[in-house]
Amino acid sequence: MYRFWSIPRITRRAWKVWHRNLVVFFRTWKVNFFPPLIEAFLxxxxxxxxxxxxxxxxxxxxxxxxxxxxxxxxxxxxxxxxECTYGSYVRMYYQKSFDAMIATPLSIEDVIAGELLWGATRSVLYVIIMLPVLAAFGVISFPTYLLAIPLAFLGGLMFASIAMCFTAITPSIDTLNYPSFLLITPMALFSGTFFPLTLLPVLFQYIGLAFLPLTHLVAIMRMLTLPALTGLLVLHLIWIILVTAVFYIVAINLMRRRLIV
Amino acid sequence: MFYPLLTGTLDYCLPQVRDFYGNISNHWFIGGAQIQVIIEAQDLKKTFGDIIAVDSISFSVKKGEVFGFLGPNGAGKTSTMKIIACVSPRTSGAIRVFGMDPDNFPAEIKMRLGVVPQETNLDPDFTCYGNLFTYSRYFDIPPDIAHQRTQELLEFVQLQEKKDVAIEKLSGGMKRRLILARALVNNPDLLILDEPTIGLDPQARHLIWERLKLLQAQGNTIVLTTHYLDEAARLCDRLVIMDNGKILVEGSPVDLVKQYVGEEIVEVEKTEDVLSCLSGKNIPFEVIGEYVQIATGSSRDVVRTLFDHCSPHKVLTRPATLEDVFLKLTGRKLRE
Structure with missing residues (x-):
């Protein structure tokens, strides 16, 4: 039995993978900067x-x-x-980029860690693009909304890690549609996003708080942009950090199991 | 960069030699010259579930030589390459690359390796230049040196005009050449080539051969797998022929041909006369389709016998090749 929870050995070389993705992102920046901007307006x-x-x-x-x-x-x-489902899957399976990278001093742990760091960075970049739009409409408050940037990294790392677990076990790119439609879409609707969680039946409120990562991210984000800071922020933060840590480790071990045979 | 010294890490698998000062050393001395061992494998085994891909093979590769792995599909060549390249852990046995164990020092070993994989895995998000430059970063090569080296290597594989061209616009031959260039960004001490000329036209193959010869002349050690036996005969100083995960034979191409086939091959069209005549004369032969093959040290004598006694139709003589050895050892049955 492979150990999913063994702590992976990651070196600073992970940043080279991160840097590779960053370079590609900025080379096609027009395509990449447009969606978050449009999304905010829409x-x-x-x-x-x-x-x-x-x-x-x-x-x-x-x-x-x-x-x-x-x-x-x-x-x-x-x-x-x-980024860490379809994007990573394309790089892993179709482009064979991971194979090329692990022929260099990079280890598979470095490569996956770099991909996860990049997924988180992409979240940060999107938030940085969206913040001015929201600020221009006067719907978020300065200066606490600036804390949305570091929060985006933590939240991004959590969702990147969860995504990478699916990428590690998916038999094909098509089956990545399941987590997208069965997890991400419902989460976007039922995590206290467009209506408060308290409107849901009590059981669903507990389920939302216990299992839906977005619930906690939305809660902290709202505290920062309104602003309405309370002690609950710490609890939400601890939940996110713990879940991120677990999925980060499991994602790397699952990918190792998939790619190193 | 810290590299554990070759000496002292291989005690269990190399003959111990005392040098001038009486110190034990693990270098082999042949004819006064010091021969360093780059790869040393003992009882190397790799299994995937019930399938035994590599079945307890032992071999060693010395500094500066071109060493070939030949064998039909599924013989275990690529699995062996992957173990050497530190991307696939062995199941059992021992292997040292530059005196280091791939399980313990993968990054240190890979720092000194250049790998040409069987599958083309260039990065489609970059140009030719971008591919080499980005790859250099993975080896901690500073940008200015990476830039210079990239230019040199594009010239080396004659792709300087394609510098800013996207990967998808390259022909198959250009991609293979670029992969060879990519394998050289870190000035490797050991090149691992898995089917380096697969699917290439004769021009591109000759260019790659010429480049590999040049690299060997510069003191590089090269390990390669190939299906092209003329390629193996041309490039390899030593080679092994593998089948079903085992090494069948090892030696230089010339020696193997001499030892297992002979000097020359006489091929003669199969007729009843020829068959009974050869049997009558006690000349060993092999029937292959419509032809009869006779391996011999002197084709002249065999041909004379044939014409004098057997009334042959078509007769052809040719030097024995590695292909004859290969087919003799691994059989003519299709593998996949």
Whole structure:
């Protein structure tokens, strides 16, 4: 039985993989910078201004301000998750990039760690692009919203790690659709994003808090952008750190099991 | 960079030699020259579930030689290459590359390796230049040196005009040449080539052969696998022929041909006359399809006998090749 929880040996060389992805990202920056920008506008107009006309406010907060942190959190989730599922799978399976990299002093642990760091960085970049748009609409508060940037890295690392676990076990690129539609899409809707978690039946509230990573990310993000900081932030943060640590280790071990035979 | 010295790490598998000062050394001395061992494998075994890919093989590769692994598909050549290249752990047995164990010092070993994989795995997100430059980074090569080296290597494989061309725009031959260049970015001490000229036209093959010869002349050690037996005969100083995970024979191409086939081959069209005549004269032969093959030290004598006594139709004589050895040892049955 392979040990999924053994601590992987990662060196600083992981940053070389991260750097490779960064270079590719900025080489095609026009394509890459456009989606988060458009996404921010689309959500703000469709849901914020559209639905917001009817739903004036939630718990005394203007509706647009209520969903602004959710837009950021969903973007963190999507960018890291899709980068480390479809993106990593293409690099691993179709481009054979991982095979090429492990023929150099890089180990498979370095390569996967680099991919995960990159997934998290992509989340950070998306948040950095979206923040000015949201700030321009006056729906987030300075200066606490700046903390969304480091939070994006942590949240991104969590979703990148979860994504990489699926990439490590998926038989083909098509089956990656299952986690996308069965996990990511429902999570984007039911994690206290567009309506408060408290509207759900109590059982679902507990399930959301116990198992849905986005719930915790949205909660912290909202505390930062409203701002409405409470002691609960620490609990949410601890939940995210623990889950990130577990999936980060498991993801690397699963990938090692898949690629090193 | 710390490299454990070759000396002292191989005590169990190398003959011990005392040098001038009486110190035990693990270098082999032949004709006064010091022969360093680059790869030393003992009872190397690799299994995938129930399948035994590499079945307790032992071999050693010395500094500066071109060493070939030949064998039909599924013989265990690529598995052996992957163990040497530190990307696939062995199941059992011992192996040292530069005196280091791939299980314990993969990064240190890989730092000094150049690998040409069987599958083309160039990075499609970069140009030719970008591929070599990015690869250099993985070896901790500083950017200015990487830039210079990349230019030199593109010239070395005659791709300087394709410098800024995307990978998908390259022909198969150009891709293989670029992969060879990529394997050289770190100035490797050992080159591992898995089917380096697979699917190439004769021009591209000759260019790669010429480059490999040049690299050997510069003192590089090269380990390669190939299906092309003319390629093996041309390039390899020594080679092994593998089948079903085992090494069948080892030696220089010339010696192997002499030992297992002979000097020359006489091929004669198969007729009843020829068959009964050869049997009558006690000349050993082998029937291959419509032809009868006679391996011999002197084709002149065999041909004379044939014409004098057997009334042959078509007769052809040719030097024996590695291909004859290969087919003799591994059989003519298709493998896949």
């Amino acid at each position: 959500y703000l107009f469709a849901i914020g201004m559209g639905i917001g006309t009817y739903v004036k406010e939630i718990d005394g907060i203007p509706y647009v301000n209520f969903i602004a942190p959710a837009i950021l959190a969903i973007s963190v989730m999507n960018s890291a998750f899709f």
